Amino acid sequence: MWSRGKTTIAIGTLFLLASLAYAAPDPFLEARRRMVEEQIKARGITDPRVLQAMLKVPRHLFVDRKYWPEAYNDYPLPIGYGQTISQPYIVALMTENLALRPGDRVLEIGTGSGYQAAILAELTDKVYTIEIIPPLAQAAQKRLQQLGYTQVQVKIGDGYLGWPEHQPFDAIIVTAAPDHVPPPLIRQLKEKGRMVIPVGPPGLVQTLWKISKVRGELQFTNLGQVLFVPLVRQWRGK
Secondary structure, three states, X not given: XXXXXXXXXXXXXXXXXXXXXXXOOOOOHHHHHHHHHHHHHHHOOOOHHHHHHHHHOOHHHHOOHHHHXXXXXXXXXXXXXXXXXXXXXXXXXXXXXXXXXXOOEEEEEOOOOOHHHHHHHOOOOEEEEXXXXXXXXXXXXXXXXXXXXXXXXXXXXXXXXXXXXXOOEEEEEEOOEOOOOOHHHHHHEEEEEEEEEEEOOOOOOEEEEEEEEEOOEEEEEEEXXXXXXXXXXOOOOO
């Protein structure tokens, strides 16, 4: 049986170890540099703030240790519960098209491992992220806190409905694919706001759209074909 004092020490030790791990020389730094140069810059991502965020955030810490050797490769990786951490280039592409500025309020649908939220947190201090699978949301929140991203607010819930308490959002990013654009997200998008979202049938190729709201009207830009996991509306613990 743990006493209150022992629990406090254990939690404090956990945070100290995480901080030391983050501050220690990073054996994956060179792999991250290659990722940015060969997978991201080489494909046309030019925003220096996005490139710096991709270089800074340690992607390997957002996947199981057995996947660390693959963490900076050019493909998604499993994170459990049928979900994945997105391909680095796709993370960079979606982030660049959000055109975030410091102080922007951004909503992410599909927290997953928390990696995309960490990238967003490098660009603005107002990050809200929703995950319907409780174990993923809880693990991501803990991981983000340990890495110092205390400005990220994580909610367990149905991302289709957005987060109306914090609307309007300057930007919305959806990291799972619905078969249509959720109307609640459109309503919560600010005038001149930007949304990046994959739309299409489950298990098939989808279209990645950038949606801009201009004078109340929506403007669509096709960013290419992608393959995301479906947007989950209900979680039954399977």
